[in-house]
Amino acid sequence: MIKKLRWTKAIALVLALGLGLSVSAQENYKHISKEDSVKVFPGGEQYKVKQFKANFKGKKPKNIIFMIGDGMGIAQVFGGMTANGGKLFLENFKYVGFSRTQSADNYVTDSAAGGTALSSGYKTYNGAIGVDMNKKSQPNIREYAEEKGIATGVISTSAITHATPASFMAHQPQRKMYEEIAGDFLNTNVDVFIGGGYDHFTKRKDGRNLAKELKDKGYKVLRDMKEIAKVKDGKLAGLTAPTHNPRYEERGDMLPVATQTALNILDNDKDGFFLMVEGSQIDWGGHQNDTHFVVNEMLDFDRAIGVALEFAAKNKETLIVVTADHETGGMAVLGGKYKSGMVKGGYATGHHSGVPVPVFAFGPGAEEFMGFMENIDIPKKLKAMMKR
Ligand code: MG
Ligand code: ZN
Secondary structure, rough: OHHHHHHHHHHHHHHHHHHHHHHHHHOOOOOOOHHHHHEOOOOOOOOOOOOOOOOOOOOOOEOOOOOOOOOOHHHHHHHHHHHOOOOOOHOOOOOOEEEEEOOOOOOOOHHHHHHHHHHHHOOOOOOOOOEOOOOOOOOOOOHHHOOOOOEEEEEEEEOOEEEEEEEEOOOOOOOOOOHHHHHHHHHOOOOEEEEEHHHHHHHOOOOOOOHHHHHHHEEEOOHHHHHHOOOOOOOEEEEEEOOOOOOHHHHHHHHHHHHHHHHHHHHOOOEEEEEEEEOOHHHHHHHHHHHHHHHHHHHHHHHHHHHHHHHHHHHHHHEEEEEEOOOOOEEEEEEOOOOOOOEEEEEOOOOOOOOOOOEEOOOOOOOHOOOOEOOOHHHHHHHHHHOO
């Protein structure tokens, strides 16, 4: 019996070795088929990644920057890392964990339940925005910060009314209720928000013009990123697209610039701030099984992380937590070259998957985010740190 087992093991080993050899022998991407063309990112421009000193003041943060890569699993991170020559700003994060993303009614969460878990600390049903299983509104961490007199901001590359940012701003039973979600923005005292979704504020069935209402409340309502980037104080509503912002190739550096703009404004508050930044479209690349899309969105998000790190390293009282609401595409990195930045992606699904997503933390309190945790643990930990 023992002998037999050993033989099977030996045969398996030989087979595995043989398979490995044949795979590397086939490593030739000169003849990319049409089917493969979206799955292979050929490599593009690479950017320099800086190392930041992790040298902080105190045990609890004064400021929190919560960054969510929608659909960002470890393959998306590593695909981006490969494309950028093996380097990402994310490498500055020494405290790393895993978040389990299951929603209350589904092993595979959607971005609404995922966003609500990360914003409120409640597991809820897929589709829910800031409400629990009984459709009861539950306070989110941004609101908690607001109550404490801390400045707050929300940024995304999708419409600002889309599931993830909406989870930090609104309470509605269904994610598709964009106009109702936009209406909820007027019930907050948020200092800065930048994203798409202008139409949800202005072309409404109820005839309300929320852009005007925001102005009356004291917000600068701007649609052009160049104008938005000039704002250094006051309240800002940046609505950069009618619905969603276009993908990176067209949108350019909107996300890193929006992150810098929000930091410029929020840093005026002596009491500290809470800022949520979403790289929304990593998820869309995953849904389309399009490695080019995934990689470019991942790198854009990483550059926004670089902006946050630059601030946090100088400020010394800022905690950055980077995670995802779920993984999208069941993505695998099947091949790559650091030098050219070529990445070959493989995909198990056109939907989300159930695997845990990474959690990265930098700053005072970062050590709280190690090991396995539930998605709802993240806002609970952040909230506990905000108590002061
Ligand atoms: Mg999202
Ligand atoms: Zn999705």
